[in-house]
Amino acid sequence: MSKTNSLFTVVGGGISGLTAAWYLAKQIPAASSRSAPVITLIESSNRFGGWMRSDKTTLQDGTTILKEKGPRTLRLDGSRESKAVLEIVDELDLHDKVVFSSKNSPASLNRYIYHNGVMNAIPGKFSHLLTRFPPVIRPAVKGVFKDLFTKRNTPIDRHDESISELIARRFGSRIDDSLLSAVMAGIYASDTKKLSSRMVLNKLWRADRISGKILVGMNHVNKDISKIIAQNDFINQQLSDEKEMWEHRLKHNAGFWESVNSSSIYSFKDGIETLSDAILKDLAKFPHVNIVSENPCVGITKPESSSNSVDVKLSNGEIIRSGKVINTTPLNISKSLFKNQDLPEIFSSTPYSSISLVNITYKGDNLMPIDGFGFLVPRESWNKTDVIGVVFDSCCLPEQDGGQPITRITAMLGGPVFNEKFKNKQDLNSNIIASRAVESVKKILKIEDEPLDVQVTICKDCIPTYTVGYYDRLSELYKWLKTWNGSLLVSGAAYGGPGINIIALHSKDVSARLMTDFDMEKQEHLYKIKATGLEEILTLY
Numbered sequence: 001m002s003k004t005n006s007l008f009t010v011v012g013g014g015i016s017g018l019t020a021a022w023y024l025a026k027q028i029p030a031a032s033s034r035s036a037p038v039i040t041l042i043e044s045s046n047r048f049g050g051w052m053r054s055d056k057t058t059l060q061d062g063t064t065i066l067k068e069k070g071p072r073t074l075r076l077d078g079s080r081e082s083k084a085v086l087e088i089v090d091e092l093d094l095h096d097k098v099v100f101s102s103k104n105s106p107a108s109l110n111r112y113i114y115h116n117g118v119m120n121a122i123p124g125k126f127s128h129l130l131t132r133f134p135p136v137i138r139p140a141v142k143g144v145f146k147d148l149f150t151k152r153n154t155p156i157d158r159h160d161e162s163i164s165e166l167i168a169r170r171f172g173s174r175i176d177d178s179l180l181s182a183v184m185a186g187i188y189a190s191d192t193k194k195l196s197s198r199m200v201l202n203k204l205w206r207a208d209r210i211s212g213k214i215l216v217g218m219n220h221v222n223k224d225i226s227k228i229i230a231q232n233d234f235i236n237q238q239l240s241d242e243k244e245m246w247e248h249r250l251k252h253n254a255g256f257w258e259s260v261n262s263s264s265i266y267s268f269k270d271g272i273e274t275l276s277d278a279i280l281k282d283l284a285k286f287p288h289v290n291i292v293s294e295n296p297c298v299g300i301t302k303p304e305s306s307s308n309s310v311d312v313k314l315s316n317g318e319i320i321r322s323g324k325v326i327n328t329t330p331l332n333i334s335k336s337l338f339k340n341q342d343l344p345e346i347f348s349s350t351p352y353s354s355i356s357l358v359n360i361t362y363k364g365d366n367l368m369p370i371d372g373f374g375f376l377v378p379r380e381s382w383n384k385t386d387v388i389g390v391v392f393d394s395c396c397l398p399e400q401d402g403g404q405p406i407t408r409i410t411a412m413l414g415g416p417v418f419n420e421k422f423k424n425k426q427d428l429n430s431n432i433i434a435s436r437a438v439e440s441v442k443k444i445l446k447i448e449d450e451p452l453d454v455q456v457t458i459c460k461d462c463i464p465t466y467t468v469g470y471y472d473r474l475s476e477l478y479k480w481l482k483t484w485n486g487s488l489l490v491s492g493a494a495y496g497g498p499g500i501n502i503i504a505l506h507s508k509d510v511s512a513r514l515m516t517d518f519d520m521e522k523q524e525h526l527y528k529i530k531a532t533g534l535e536e537i538l539t540l541y
Helices: 015-027 080-091 126-130 138-149 163-170 173-188 202-211 214-230 233-249 254-261 273-283 415-421 430-445 470-482 500-515 535-540
Strands: 003-011 039-042 054-058 064-068 098-102 111-115 118-122 263-268 289-292 297-301 310-314 319-327 352-363 374-376 387-391 406-414 453-464 488-490
Touching: 003 015, 003 310, 015 039, 015 080, 015 273, 015 500, 039 310, 039 319, 054 453, 064 352, 064 406, 080 233, 080 273, 080 500, 098 254, 111 173, 138 163, 138 173, 138 214, 163 173, 163 202, 173 374, 173 387, 173 415, 202 214, 214 233, 214 535, 233 500, 233 535, 254 263, 273 289, 319 500, 352 415, 352 430, 387 415, 387 430, 406 415, 406 430, 430 453, 470 488, 470 535, 488 500, 500 535
Parallel strands: 003 039, 003 319, 039 289, 111 374, 319 488
Antiparallel strands: 054 064, 098 263, 111 118, 297 310, 310 319, 352 406, 352 453, 374 387, 387 406
C-alpha cells in the first residue's frame, strides 16, 4: 500500500472539482523544493466534467451534429455567479470559441408553457404584458391581490415549507399547478411539492417571514440581504478583489465584453464541454498539480496520528495524506466514503432526480412552428404527455449548427415523474424512449418529418433535490464538518444550487477561504480557521 502526500486534495472531477483545483492552482506557485504535489485532483472515471458532455456525430451524408448530453447554456446576468465562469473563459482565452444569444433574440424573449394541449407564450419583457396574456399567466393577477389582501398566515411552528405550500398560501395554488411547477421541473427536475421554499425561492420565503406579504416584503428582503453581505468580511473582501480584477479585464477584448453585455445566454461552438476540457487542459500545465483518473476515492478518514491531515484512499490501495480536502462528490456517493462514522442525515436523506434526454435532429432549418428557447410542461399536464420540456437548440445557438440545414432539439423526459414513467426495465429501453420523445414532438410541435438522428441519454441521479428542511440538514452537516478542524470542505451541486455558474462561484469561494488559512511562503496550512465550504451558503439562506 503506497502513501503519498498532497497539500490539497480535490475529490471529484466534475465542474465543481475542476474549478476548485483550478482556482487553487492559480493562487499557489509551485515550490521547487517540494517533491510531492501541492494539489491532487481525483476522478473516478476516464473523463472529467461530470454532466457537462458535448458529443459530435458525423452522419454518412457528412452532416455533423452537436448533441449536448447535459447542461447546454450559461446565463449572463452580471452576478458574481455569472462572472465566476466568465473569469475562467477570459483567463483561458476562450473568447473566439464562445457563441451568444442576444437579449433581443427569440431564444431570450420567447419561452413557452405547454398546458392542456395549448402552447402559452410567456412574457419575455415588460411590453409583452400588453400582448401576451395566456391562460397560464392569468392566475398570477388573482395571486397578486390574494397576497396583498390575505392576512399573515406564515407557519410559526416550522422554519421551512414546500414551494407549493408557500405559493398556495400567498398566491393560490393555480400559479403553481399551471406555471411554477413547470419552471422548477426545468431547473431541478423535481416537483414543487417536494422542493424547499427556503433553499430554492429564498427571497420569497424571507419576504413572507419578514412581513407576512411576499410582494410587500421583497423590498425589505433586499435590504436585509445587503446588510448581511455588508457584515460579512469574507464576502466583502471577495467583492473588493473582484471589482479590481474586473476593472482590469474589461480593458481588453472590448468586442467580447460588448457581446456579453448585450446577451442573455452563451455557450461554445463545440458545446459546453469546451469549458471543462479547457480547465482540465490548463490544470495539466501546472507542475504542482497531480491529476488522477480511473481511480475512484473509496474512503476519507482522519488518521489517528494527526489531528489535522486527512487520508484519502483510492481504489488501487494508494493513500494520499492530505493537508486539506475538498469533497465535491454527490451526497449519495459521499456517504460510502466515510465508513464507521455517525454521518449527518443529509447524506442518506437527499434524493436525486433523473432525466432521460433525447437529442433529436431533423433535416431542414425551417421546421419549427415557433421560435424561442423552448417549452416546459406544468404538473397538471405531466400525465398527459411524455415530455416535461423541450429545448430548441438550433434557435438558442444557431452557430452550433455550423451553417448546415438542420434543426436540433432536446426533449426531456422523467424528472419529477421519472419513477412513474420508467417503472419497468423495458421502459428504459433507448428505442422506446426515443419513440416516445419523437411522437411527443410530432404531436406538440406538428413536425411530421422523420428525424435525421435520435440519441438517448439517461442521466441517472443527476440533480440533488432540496427537500423541505434542507437548510436544517445543511446546518447539521456544517457542525459535522467543523469536527474535521478545517481539513474537510465541500463544494458542488448539493450546496447552493445545481447550475454551472453557482457551482463555479462556490468552488472559487471555497478555494479563497482555504487561502486565508495557508502560509504561502512556507507552503503549509495554518489550521487557524475551521472552514467547511458552507459558511456563506448558511449565511445567505
